[in-house]
Amino acid sequence: MRMIFTILVCKLLRIIGKAVGKGSSLPGQVALKLCPDILSRVKLPSYIIAVTGSNGKTSTVEMIAHILTSNGKKVAWNKEGSNQIEGVTTLVLNSATLGGKVKSDILLIESDERFAKYTFRYIKPTHYVITNLYRDQLTRNGHPEWVYNALKDSIHEGTQLILNADDPLVSRFGADRKDVVWFGADKLSSDTETLESVYNDGAYCPVCKAPMTYTTHHYNHIGHYRCTECGYRRQDTEYTITAVDLDKGVMEIDGKYRISLALKSLYNIYNILSAYTVARIAGISGEKIAADMNNYVLQNGRVITFTLGNRRGTLLTSKHENSISYDQSLRVACAYKEGCDVMIIVDAVSRKYFTSDVSWLWDIDFEMLRSPNVRQIVLAGKYVNDLAVRFSYTDIPNDKIKLFEDIDEAADYLNSDRKEYIYVITCFSDKGKFLGKVKVD
Amino acid sequence: MKLLHLYDDIMNLYGDYANVAALRRILENSGETVTVDKISLGGQAELTDYDFVYIGSGTEENQKLVMKDLARYRESLKAYIQDGKTALLTGNAFEMLGKSVTDSEGKVHEGLGLYDFTVTEQSKTRVTGDVIYESDFLDKPLVGFVNKCSEIQGIKDSLFTVKMGLGDFEGAKAEGIRDRNLFGTHLTGPALIKNPHLLAYIAQCVTGKQPETAYLEHERAGYEITLNELTKRTGES
Numbered sequence: 001m002r003m004i005f006t007i008l009v010c011k012l013l014r015i016i017g018k019a020v021g022k023g024s025s026l027p028g029q030v031a032l033k034l035c036p037d038i039l040s041r042v043k044l045p046s047y048i049i050a051v052t053g054s055n056g057k058t059s060t061v062e063m064i065a066h067i068l069t070s071n072g073k074k075v076a077w078n079k080e081g082s083n084q085i086e087g088v089t090t091l092v093l094n095s096a097t098l099g100g101k102v103k104s105d106i107l108l109i110e111s112d113e114r115f116a117k118y119t120f121r122y123i124k125p126t127h128y129v130i131t132n133l134y135r136d137q138l139t140r141n142g143h144p145e146w147v148y149n150a151l152k153d154s155i156h157e158g159t160q161l162i163l164n165a166d167d168p169l170v171s172r173f174g175a176d177r178k179d180v181v182w183f184g185a186d187k188l189s190s191d192t193e194t195l196e197s198v199y200n201d202g203a204y205c206p207v208c209k210a211p212m213t214y215t216t217h218h219y220n221h222i223g224h225y226r227c228t229e230c231g232y233r234r235q236d237t238e239y240t241i242t243a244v245d246l247d248k249g250v251m252e253i254d255g256k257y258r259i260s261l262a263l264k265s266l267y268n269i270y271n272i273l274s275a276y277t278v279a280r281i282a283g284i285s286g287e288k289i290a291a292d293m294n295n296y297v298l299q300n301g302r303v304i305t306f307t308l309g310n311r312r313g314t315l316l317t318s319k320h321e322n323s324i325s326y327d328q329s330l331r332v333a334c335a336y337k338e339g340c341d342v343m344i345i346v347d348a349v350s351r352k353y354f355t356s357d358v359s360w361l362w363d364i365d366f367e368m369l370r371s372p373n374v375r376q377i378v379l380a381g382k383y384v385n386d387l388a389v390r391f392s393y394t395d396i397p398n399d400k401i402k403l404f405e406d407i408d409e410a411a412d413y414l415n416s417d418r419k420e421y422i423y424v425i426t427c428f429s430d431k432g433k434f435l436g437k438v439k440v441d
Numbered sequence: 442m443k444l445l446h447l448y449d450d451i452m453n454l455y456g457d458y459a460n461v462a463a464l465r466r467i468l469e470n471s472g473e474t475v476t477v478d479k480i481s482l483g484g485q486a487e488l489t490d491y492d493f494v495y496i497g498s499g500t501e502e503n504q505k506l507v508m509k510d511l512a513r514y515r516e517s518l519k520a521y522i523q524d525g526k527t528a529l530l531t532g533n534a535f536e537m538l539g540k541s542v543t544d545s546e547g548k549v550h551e552g553l554g555l556y557d558f559t560v561t562e563q564s565k566t567r568v569t570g571d572v573i574y575e576s577d578f579l580d581k582p583l584v585g586f587v588n589k590c591s592e593i594q595g596i597k598d599s600l601f602t603v604k605m606g607l608g609d610f611e612g613a614k615a616e617g618i619r620d621r622n623l624f625g626t627h628l629t630g631p632a633l634i635k636n637p638h639l640l641a642y643i644a645q646c647v648t649g650k651q652p653e654t655a656y657l658e659h660e661r662a663g664y665e666i667t668l669n670e671l672t673k674r675t676g677e678s
Contacts, residue, residue, distance in 0.1 A: 144500075145501070200450060357571065359586065361456070362458070362631055383666070388659040
């Protein structure tokens with residue numbers, strides 16, 4: 001009775017919540033109060049895919065859901081991206097009958113890194129994807145090793161791990177485990193021999209702490225690494241990006257599947273690869289996956305094209321407090337050969353909590369905006385002074401940079417007859433303040 | 442002027458390198474010729490050659506590794522500090538100077554023993570937050586962020602008093618350590634960028650002269666905005 005009642009309340013709260021535009025974590029939160037062990041009472045599908053990691057969770061989950069559903073699977077997944085235990089509870093109960101049976105073939109869960117150990121205490125994934133571990137929201141997460149330790153407690157026996165072989169810290173989850181599937185990229189034409197980043201989180205072996213060497217860097221510390229002492233090294237991959245041409249916007253997987261990219265970034269190709277890997281494991285053919293991913297445009301609103309007066313532009317949602325997310329977006333702008341203006345907004349550091357910490361700006365490789373493809377740089381928001389100071393420590397000429405504390409004024413400034421494309425790089429917490437000034441496609 | 446950035450590639454979690462860059466710039470703008478050396482694990486530094494030594498923050502594991510390596514410099518670091526030369530250790534770097542660091546599994550790691558304090562880590566909750574500190578040597582408060590999992594007991598000569606946020610331990614009113622021109626604080630990241638007045642003070646400790654500060658316009662404006670935002674949180678403004 002208690003279970004039926006709890007499920008009913010959760011479903012009703014979700015309907016009401018949707019009607020008034022509330023997030024999806026409250027119904028689950030109430031359900032967990034009413035019946036704390038509700039997740040162990042419901043009957044879950046036999047196939048449970050979980051995705052976690054610092055970056056790319058939401059996009060990867062969306063892609064997996066897209067491929068699986070287009071191939072006839074019934075998938076329950078947390079579309080809204082509420083990825084802590086409450087949001088996952090809402091997802092599970094909302095997908096269940098009143099009798100407590102989840103009505104889908106596959107349960108697909110995006111999970112927050114720090115809370116995975118609580119969620120997966122009740123819901124044991126059969127397949128567990130870990131995308132990457134970066135410096136991300138360190139004001140809450142401490143540092144990547146701290147997150148590694150928290151995640152370690154979320155991995156149980158009997159779960160197949162699906163790991164990014166190119167990330168040295170993530171790969172450590174697979175050391176000494178049997179059931180691991182590795183995905184990663186071969187040496188790519190966009191690779192660099194030396195590290196191009198402000199810091200090197202791959203300088204020392206995560207296992208023995210001796211120095212590591214790289215034969216190739218895909219980006220930052222993601223690449224082909226080897227410890228100089230203990231033998232820890234990048235694993236050979238079962239599912240592999242074999243080539244990429246970011247100019248043309250094409251990637252190739254496993255030497256035969258070519259996929260055109262709607263977003264020409266290395267991030268995107270990794271997300272596609274992890275979705276591909278999961279779908280292959282779920283029994284879908286490479287051809288079908290490649291067709292589903294070809295020119296796939298994410299629906300999650302992270303990449304938004306717009307018109308501002310006579311000018312066209314794209315907003316690349318990047319995460320504040322996450323330097324690699326910024327580096328990736330900056331790289332997209334720098335690659336724009338026809339010439340672009342770049343706007344960076346830091347107004348509210350986080351939408352979820354308050355902080356004035358901007359130390360993460362110093363981990364972002366802004367220096368790359370020296371690229372001749374980048375014509376003008378507009379810095380905006382409450383923390384514009386901190387941005388200005390950060391940029392003063394690059395070799396970018398001062399006259400290329402404009403400063404506005406007010407985002408409206410910055411948008412008005414960009415609304416000119418300049419011909420350059422506009423890239424706006426900012427976070428969830430700040431993007432609305434700009435999008436209100438433009439016409440979104 | 443010779444600046445030494447110790448363990449730059451492993452104690453560098455929150456953009457800490459910017460502290461050295463900021464000091465270099467203020468010294469150069471004040472007419473000094475500046476060189477910066479970076480020496481890490483296994484390297485050999487002659488501390489007496491330097492006018493400034495910096496160490497930033499690291500993961501708990503990396504701090505233990507560095508602490509073992511730093512033990513080689515125990516005597517030379519002690520002499521350096523007693524000579525009144527300037528050093529800044531931010532984040533968990535200054536924890537290494539105490540008697541010991543007890544990790545979350547209860548293992549005791551021996552510190553350099555230059556001071557009597559002890560450090561205890563836990564692995565359950567990351568203790569983080571924005572802070573406002575005050576000091577007896579600056580007329581304006583300091584702003585910044587603390588990100589740690591440790592408590593420090595037994596510091597006699599503190600660097601700062603806590604106006605808002607975290608101190609040496611839960612509820613502590615004091616933060617950090619000061620001994621002559623050694624500055625140890627749990628402020629993470631570019632504390633000298635965020636606090637141009639602290640930068641100027643430390644530059645003066647290094648050279649003995651009043652530094653050039655007119656160029657720090659955006660630094661000062663950024664500081665005021667942050668102080669204002671943080672003061673709103675204390676409910677005092």
